[in-house]
Structures are given as C-alpha cells and as structure tokens.
Amino acid sequence: MLKHVLLSAAMTLAVLPAAAQTEIVIQYPYGELFNTTHEQIREAFEKTNPDIKVTFRAPYESYEEGTQKVLREAITGQMPDITFQGLNRVRIFVDRGIAQPLDGFIAADPELETDGFHKAMYDIGTQNGQVYALPFAISLPIMYVNLDLVRAAGADPELLPTTWAEVIDLARKIKSVGDDINGVTYAWDITGNWLWQAPVFARGGTMLSEDESKVAFDGEAGRFAINMIAGLVTEAGMPNLTQPDMRSAFAAGKTGLHFTSTSDLAKVTSMVDGKFDLKTFTFPDVVPGTGRLPAGGNVGIILTKDAEKQKAAWEVMKFWHGAEGAAIMARTTGYMPPNKKANDVYLKDFYTDNPNNYTAVSQVALLTKWYAFPRENGLKITDVIKDHLNSIITGARAQEPDAVLADMTADVQKLLPRK
Template identity: 25%
Template sequence: MTKALLRTGVAAAALMAAMPAMAEEITMIVCGDAMNPVQQKYIDQWVAENEGWTVATEVVGWGQCQDKVTTLAVAGTPVGLAYVGSRTLKEFADYGLIEPIPMTDEEKAAYYPNVVDTVTYEDQQWGVPVAFSTKAFYWNKDLFRAAGLDPETPPKTWAEVIEDAKAITEKTDAAGFGLVAKTFDNTVHQFLHWVYTNNGQVVDAEGNIVLNSPQNLEALQAYKDLVPYSEEGPTAYEQNEVRAIFLDGGVGMMHASISAVSRLKDTQIDWGIANLPLGPEAKGPGTLLITDSLAVFSGTGYEEKAIELAKYITAPAPQEEYDLDQGLTPLRPSAKIDSLVAEHPYWAPYIDGIEFGGPEPLFTDYRGFQNIMIEMVQSVVTGQAEPADALAKADAALKDLK
C-alpha cells in the first residue's frame, strides 16, 4: 500500500458511499491457501439465519491479499469484508475506506487484556480480531548442559539471557541467542518483545511518540550486549531463519511463536519454553500482541450486514473453535483454554505475557514506521551507532512521520 494510491481512491470511495447499492450478497476476501472449514461453517450458519443474503468468499494468497483489498477499495469497488493485518487499520481509517466496528463494554471485556487495543484508534474499533499471535522464550537444554548451565532453569531476566548466551558461545560450537535484525517486519516485532518486557511503549495512550525512553534505551542496549553472543551477522536473519538455526542445534535461545513446537517435536533437541525474560523496569510477563482482523469496507451499501457477519463468525464460541483448529493464541479466556494449558503446559507462556503485552503501534504510514525501526536496530547491531544516538534519531523520525 502507498499513500498515493490511497489518496487517489478516497474520492471514488466517497462517491460510492453516497450511492449505496442495496445488495443481498456480501463479498469477502480471505487471505491464505484455502477457505478454513470452521469459518465456512459459521458463514453458512449466518446465511441460513439471514434469509435473502449470501456470502461470496474469495481466497487470495498471503503475498497478494493485502494489495488486492487495498486496490479494490481505492478504485471505489470495495470488497464488503476482508481479512487484514490490524496494523493497517489506521491507514484505512484515515483515508475513509473502512467502517468503525463499535464494541460494547461486554464485548471488550470478553477478550484477554490489551487485545482490543490492537484494533483501536481514536477510541474507536476499526476491525474485529480474527487471529492472534504472541511469543515465548525457547531454550536448548542440551546446549545449556554443554555450557555448564542448569538445563531446567531458563533465564528470567535480560541480564541472565546475556550471561547464558555468553557461556553457550564460549563453551560450545553454537551461538548463544538468535538475534533477528534482517530488513524484514519481524525485526520490528522482536524489538517490540523487548519493549513490552520492560514496561516500554512506542506510542502512548494519547498518541504521543515516546520511543526515546529509559525503558527502550535499556532494550536497545541489551541488543548491543547480545551481538557478540548471537549468530554471526544478525542483519542477514529474520525470525524463521533464526528458528531454522535453533532447530539444527546452532543457537541456544530464541523468541518464537507456538508454531515452533510442532517443528521441535520432529527433532532430537531437548527443549523448553518459558515466559519472555524481563527487563529491569518490567511489571510482569510481556509480549508483542499481533492480531489480524476482519475489516468492513465503506461504499458497499451493506456495511451494517457486513459488521453483523464479522461479529457472528468471531463470536466467542466460533472464534475459539477456529483458534484451536489453527493452533493460534486464543483471543479470549475460557474453561476450554484452561484445560488446553493444563494438558499442554507449553501454552502457558503464550497466555501469561498478554496481561502486560502491547500492540503493534498504529501508523498511517506503517511501512515508514517499520523502516525507521529496522534502521535503528541495524545501526546498533552493526556498531554504526550507539544505542542512545540510534534511539533519539528514530524517535525524531517517528515524530516527523506521525
């Protein structure tokens, strides 16, 4: 998406909104390789309960999905409902391309803490969360043993991570920690893990840029301190590439999503999962909260029915069934989720971090935000800038971007 493309479509979208067509078919774009049967089941139920209405779904691959949704919206021929990354909601909202989707206090309270913040901008919700990702800490117990560390005691603080990474690097053939610093979106994500495990923020509740804070400086300094004990050349690696090194036994610790569990079960590695280690200012377990959402686009003439459909298929019972089917971090607590954690304790860290977690910051130009943050991290990792200077530069750039 580009600002230019969005601007050219605002007038067309406004014209469409002024002349709504009384359609009886809701068009819906779903990102992925195939329509999920759980979601299809509940779409079919909604259609059965709403006489005269149908839903036409189109599955679009991940690489093209967001661009197609955007192109249709700015051309004045919007899809009714679409799966989007929540980080794009502010951009769509600022250009008048999507509808607010108000939530009642009861609806908000049903989610885990801070989840609704991922879709909230100027006190309005602009999407309904439909997929949720959090991160946890993985360690290789075999490498801990080889380094003379207690394999059953993972580090709980950043200082302990650095100390353990140093021991693994010096006493084994592996790197201590998998540091993500490639020119890729999850470089921003991993840095935000550190921000939210030290009571930091990028944007405060009033919308002010607060990147240049003591908490975030401590996070960036920890990055610098880890470089000697990480894989060689961190700027060449994104999250999945670091995970591959971990799966080969080449790195002792990493941050990763729940999907790493299924891959580790196929290895000979003795591994463990814990909460993300905490910085000195932390109030409790934290993590980055990433959601994807269902957004309702303006100008179709059936926006209210599309909102109704979006809420129907993401209601607590359907959404929980979808979360469990897809192996996603659950969006809401329930007795069934408690049972899941009791049966599979490795799920606990993914939920523990939610309470003090934070969202992907919402920017109209999200790619601009992403580039500024990546440049900041890379400048420190490569030794081109000191943490304090890099943080101040990025803070000023974000304020100009805002």
C-alpha cells in the same frame, strides 16, 4: 390422480430457484500460518450458515503488503468484504475512512457476551471511540528454548533466564558447545517494529509522547532496549539471519534460545518433531507494575459499504471471532484467542496437554496495543526504525548503540506531524 398430483408437485419444486447465497470475500495474511485455520473455520461455518458463501482471495504475503493492497483497492473499488490486518493497522484504515464501524451490530446482538465476546476484545479494535475491528489471533513475544543445548552448556533447564543479562550469559555458554551452534537469535525485523516495541514497553517506555508530537523511545527504556539488542550481537555473537533461517536453525537443533512470536509455535513444534526437548518461556525483563508487551497478531475488519453484505459479513465475523472459530485458530496455530469462552471452555484441556501454548496466555495481563505511528508517515517511520536496527544487527554499528538511537530519534522526529 394422486400420482399425477405428486408428480406435478415434484416438477414444481424442481424448477424453484435455489435459495440465494450472499458471497463474502475474505483476504488474510501469512498463508503458511493461516491457510489451514481459515479453511477449517469456513467448513464449520458453512455447515450452519448455508445462505452465506465464503470465498478466500490469495493470502497477503505480510501485514505491510496487506495494508498497501487495501489502500490501493479502496481507490479502484476492488476491496474484499472482510480483511484481516495486523493489530497496528486499524488506525490507518479508520483515518482513511475505509474500515466500517461495528458498534451498531454489537449493540443489537445480546448473545455476544454468552459466546465469549468482552470489552477487552472491543478495546483492541477501538479507534476514536468506535469499534472498527475484532481481534482474531493474538500473539506475544516469547522465548523458545532448546533444553538439550541448555543442558549441554552446563546450565540448569529448571532455571531459565528472566533478564537479558542472564540471556546473554546463557547464550555465550550455549555458543561454546560447538562451532555450528548459535547461542541466541532474535527476530528483530518482525513487521511493525514489534520486537523493538516489546523491550521498550517491557521497561515501561512508550514510542511517542502522549500528544504524539515528540519521540519518547529515546529515554531510559529505549536506551536499555537498544543496548540489549547490540549486546546480543557483540556479547552473545548473534548471527545475522532472516526470520525463516532463524526458525530453521532453531528447529534443526542449532540454536539454543530463539525470540519470536507465539505465532510460530505450531510450525516450529512440527519442524522440531521431537528432535530435542522444546520449551517456551516468558519474555525477559518486564518491569513489575509498569512493564507491558505489545499484542501482535491480526484483526478482522469489515470493508464493504453494502448494507446487505455488511449483515452477512457480521455473521461471518461473529463465527470467526466467536468461541468455535477462536478455538480452531488456537489449535491450528501458536496464537492465543482473545475470546473468553474459547479459552475457558473449548481449550481448557488443550492448555493442560500443550503447556508451550500456555506461555502466551500466562502473559495476558501484560497486553498493550501494538503501537501504530500517526498519519501519512506512519509506515515510513517503521521502515526508518528497521533500517537503524539493521545497522546494529549487521555489525556495522553494533559497537555504538547509543549513537544509533540518537540518529533514529532524529530521523523519526522529522517524520512526525507538526502540531
């Protein structure tokens, strides 16, 4: 009798449907930097959240492509549930009514502070007084240094340049080491004019006036920045290379100083593979007190309007941006996590063992928002600035940086919304 009861119970269990899973679709940028990161976080998440299935779409090629894709998908109703976008892209999704506010989830979750969430994290994704995004991977501009070439140039590797004048002087010396050696490269065309904003903000400048009606980068800070970039070309002999070619040349030991994002650190370190003594160093000429550096990197934004999916998406966001997810991100990339518990607990020994990763963390007090130009011409303005900077990098107008700045100012001013 007992045998028949057990058999009947087993058969009943066998036909019961499996617990329903909620699928959350995620899309993120730059697969070469983040594929491993997101895969590892998903694996960790699904161990403790069997009721939520995370699916990835093919990565966006860039922040620009990701923004345009979501804007198109918002019309056709084909958006992912969660999108990862550049920090300077939050504004456009809020203005278009696409991003979903997170304030209700944050207010209802008392454990967030314990897991390392804090006000500064929320501030980065705040627009119009509400939180619409959580920062995932934060980067800052830094200097990558080939110490072997510094020594070959007769310079002291313990006294690395802290001003742009010193950078140009050292770059000239490094360039003289060999015909196939570059003194310096500067990833000026990083998405969103990031390395144009950096030297302007570092000198205490801004992109626009406070009411966003007038260009403000044409002041002292902007003149300093544009003349610095021109000096890299005219005085230090900087070559006109694509970002991948800059990275490859540096990793091959052919460039002394390379300025780009901390996001490249894991990839560059792997490519260098011990061929030379690699060191990272802080961004030059940040004015004490007023100087800032734009926080690069990306944020997570919930797009789905379905209430049940939003609950599941919030659980995903909490894990991805929480201490465990943030620590995985830091170990697999060169970015730094904004999560406090990840830095203070999970990564305490990591920074001791990997001082090159700590360079960005040492600049965290300088963080400011990566600026997004307003309204419908915002993306077009970034392209206009890029085109003007390109005229300097190619050498076509490298000898007249002040005139380039004047033309850039006039062209951007025409695209600003009229009050």
